[in-house]
Amino acid sequence: AQSVTQLGSHVSVSEGALVLLRCNYSSSVPPYLFWYVQYPNQGLQLLLKYTTGATLVKGINGFEAEFKKSETSFHLTKPSAHMSDAAEYFCAVSDGTSGSRLTFGEGTQLTVNP
Amino acid sequence: NAGVTQTPKFQVLKTGQSMTLQCAQDMNHNSMYWYRQDPGMGLRLIYYSASEGTTDKGEVPNGYNVSRLNKREFSLRLESAAPSQTSVYFCASTPGLAGSYNEQFFGPGTRLTVL
Numbered sequence: 012a013q014s015v016t017q018l019g020s021h022v023s024v025s026e027g028a029l030v031l032l033r034c035n036y037s038s039s040v041p042p043y044l045f046w047y048v049q050y051p052n053q054g055l056q057l058l059l060k061y062t063t064g065a066t067l068v069k070g071i072n073g074f075e076a077e078f079k080k081s082e083t084s085f086h087l088t089k090p091s092a093h094m095s096d097a098a099e100y101f102c103a104v105s106d107g108t109s110g111s112r113l114t115f116g117e118g119t120q121l122t123v124n125p
Numbered sequence: 126n127a128g129v130t131q132t133p134k135f136q137v138l139k140t141g142q143s144m145t146l147q148c149a150q151d152m153n154h155n156s157m158y159w160y161r162q163d164p165g166m167g168l169r170l171i172y173y174s175a176s177e178g179t180t181d182k183g184e185v186p187n188g189y190n191v192s193r194l195n196k197r198e199f200s201l202r203l204e205s206a207a208p209s210q211t212s213v214y215f216c217a218s219t220p221g222l223a224g225s226y227n228e229q230f231f232g233p234g235t236r237l238t239v240l
């Protein structure tokens with residue numbers, strides 16, 4: 012069974028500050044890990060994903076995440092927040108089998124203050 | 126390509142009414158999913174279809190039925206709507222091929238209110 016825990020349902024940062032959104036996972040097999048972003052009244056879109064290989068993955072809009080197997084973590088970061096980053100962010104895990112399900116975390120609402 | 130489309134965008138039902146949410150994808154994906162999103166609970170899987178002709182229950186299937194009409198379309202039916210089914214419903218699809226990474230592509234959602 013897989014599970015995802017996102018620490019902090021709400022995170023608030025100032026424009027230009029570091030963004031750090033935390034995600035820990037549990038998986039019985041090597042996981043595939045994803046971060047999705049949801050802007051108000053829209054569907055989810057993929058920010059980045061970890062499948063195999065390099066543990067530091069870069070995504071769209073300047074976001075990146077590092078897969079740390081020893082810590083079972085996949086935290087999302089961005090060096091400098093922009094007002095347009097305000098959205099809800101979801102971490103998800105898959106076991107990689109054909110047609111397999113994604114298990115989502117509960118989401119983190121990011122607020123960016125001017 | 127339109128990607129994943131959902132109809133309707135909004136719907137208001139009375140308790141006990143029935144309705145079908147429609148979903149279609151034009152990416153030739155094998156697998157399709159229905160989720161509901163409620164505040165503070167993330168996305169919860171209702172039903173999914175790993176391939177055409179198959180459907181399986183997800184985490185919260187009670188009160189729902191699905192039909193994988195063909196490879197493109199996957200509908201969700203509420204037979205007798207209840208206020209607890211007030212939610213935002215998302216459809217998603219993924220290639221679903223062996224060795225693929227199962228990135229899911231999402232539709233814009235249907236906002237359903239049951240009075």
